Amino acid sequence: MKCFYCDFTAFSGQNAAADRYVAAVLAEADLYPKTAVDTLYVGGGTPTELSASQLTALLGGLASRFGPLSALREATVEASPESASEDRLDALADAGVGRLSLGLQTASDRLLKTVGRSHTFSDFKRVFRSARRRGFSLNVDLMQGLPGQSLKDVGADLDAVLGLDPDHLSIYTLQVEDRTLFAKREVELDPDFARDAMDETLGRLAAAGFRHYEVSNWAKPGREAVHNVGYWIDRPGLGLGCGASGYLDGVRYENEDRLKNYLEAVERGRRPVFSAERLEGKARLGETLMLRLRLVEGLSLTPQMQLAFRPELDALTARGLLELVGGGCSECLPTLRLTREGLFLANEVFREFVPPFDEHDRRQTRETK
Ligand SMILES: C[S@@+](CC[C@H](N)C(=O)[O-])C[C@H]1O[C@@H](n2cnc3c(N)ncnc32)[C@H](O)[C@@H]1O
Numbered sequence: 001m002k003c004f005y006c007d008f009t010a011f012s013g014q015n016a017a018a019d020r021y022v023a024a025v026l027a028e029a030d031l032y033p034k035t036a037v038d039t040l041y042v043g044g045g046t047p048t049e050l051s052a053s054q055l056t057a058l059l060g061g062l063a064s065r066f067g068p069l070s071a072l073r074e075a076t077v078e079a080s081p082e083s084a085s086e087d088r089l090d091a092l093a094d095a096g097v098g099r100l101s102l103g104l105q106t107a108s109d110r111l112l113k114t115v116g117r118s119h120t121f122s123d124f125k126r127v128f129r130s131a132r133r134r135g136f137s138l139n140v141d142l143m144q145g146l147p148g149q150s151l152k153d154v155g156a157d158l159d160a161v162l163g164l165d166p167d168h169l170s171i172y173t174l175q176v177e178d179r180t181l182f183a184k185r186e187v188e189l190d191p192d193f194a195r196d197a198m199d200e201t202l203g204r205l206a207a208a209g210f211r212h213y214e215v216s217n218w219a220k221p222g223r224e225a226v227h228n229v230g231y232w233i234d235r236p237g238l239g240l241g242c243g244a245s246g247y248l249d250g251v252r253y254e255n256e257d258r259l260k261n262y263l264e265a266v267e268r269g270r271r272p273v274f275s276a277e278r279l280e281g282k283a284r285l286g287e288t289l290m291l292r293l294r295l296v297e298g299l300s301l302t303p304q305m306q307l308a309f310r311p312e313l314d315a316l317t318a319r320g321l322l323e324l325v326g327g328g329c330s331e332c333l334p335t336l337r338l339t340r341e342g343l344f345l346a347n348e349v350f351r352e353f354v355p356p357f358d359e360h361d362r363r364q365t366r367e368t369k
Pocket residue numbers: 005006007008043044045046047078079080081102103104105141142143172173174175176177
């Protein structure tokens with residue numbers, strides 16, 4: 001069953017297609033020139049829905065193409081507490097995966113039911129400890145702003161998770177996405193609650209020795225997600241699989257997100273790309289700004305960026321969402337970063353750097369949606 005907030009690509013009742021899917025992902029890799037890979041991320045969903053032998057086939061196939069996973073700078077697999085069984089954890093460890101990202105969302109059994117999760121917090125703890133015994137570096141995903149969640153619940157979630165001693169935490173404010181059960185139920189978000197929850201989180205995690213390094217991510221020193229940071233600093237990446245996205249030779253592409261179309265394309269020897277775009281000029285600069293601003297340390301603001309986005313930068317700075325620091329000497333560039341308020345309203349900031357840039361075009365895009 002899909003979680004009530006989730007709009008990620010997912011299929012039910014297609015277990016029979018899983019072997020075919022694994023073979024297709026590996027065949028898709030062969031449709032690209034050999035690339036040197038130094039990080040691997042299997043996720044954006046729940047890969048541990050595959051069986052242990054399918055995971056072994058997938059990861060073994062990737063290793064034979066890109067080199068042993070244990071030799072990569074980082075190899076992460078996402079997992080849900082329901083599916084991360086002992087045999088699957090063994091398969092991941094044997095394949096050389098060093099990092100697991102576990103979706104918990106909340107430690108409250110009442111709220112887990114509210115969001116459509118079928119595991120309890122004790123199920124999660126069992127999986128977490130089992131993964132820990134195998135030596136994985138561990139991330140835990142939490143969500144805030146869930147229907148019926150109080151600030152006390154947020155504090156209790158943080159206490160419960162910190163008690164397990166994870167290496168990394170990803171904490172997301174609920175977004176009500178179209179085509180989800182929450183959208184159908186017209187779940188409403190409370191920005192004041194999100195702000196209070198984030199305040200509580202920033203304080204608690206700093207006190208527990210976690211560094212806030214990206215809008216939604218905290219890490220113990222040296223445990224930052226190398227692969228994800230690569231995405232935020234615009235490093236190229238090969239994206240494989242149904243609904244995957246990638247960035248190669250200056251082109252961002254997205255794959256088919258319909259399983260049938262994806263499988264058919266790959267099996268005919270065609271790259272299953274649905275859309276591809278080479279970003280240039282202002283769009284390119286805007287994307288770099290938007291991605292790098294996700295990092296709490298911000299970015300060095302180049303004169304080209306300043307020139308291209310002067311009105312947006314002035315307006316966001318005047319609203320107290322962005323700040324410019326340093327840049328006092330003739331050779332050094334100022335650092336642009338989100339303020340604390342900007343961290344709460346990050347999506348409002350990022351929107352300004354994504355086309356269409358003209359207010360008239362923006363209004364038209366909104367109206368045709
Ligand atoms: C692709 S999901 C992976 C889920 C994980 N494999 C599991 O099932 O436990 C990645 C994370 O994004 C977050 N997420 C997903 N949908 C969200 C939404 N609508 N609003 C906020 N966060 C969301 C959740 O914390 C989730 O664990």
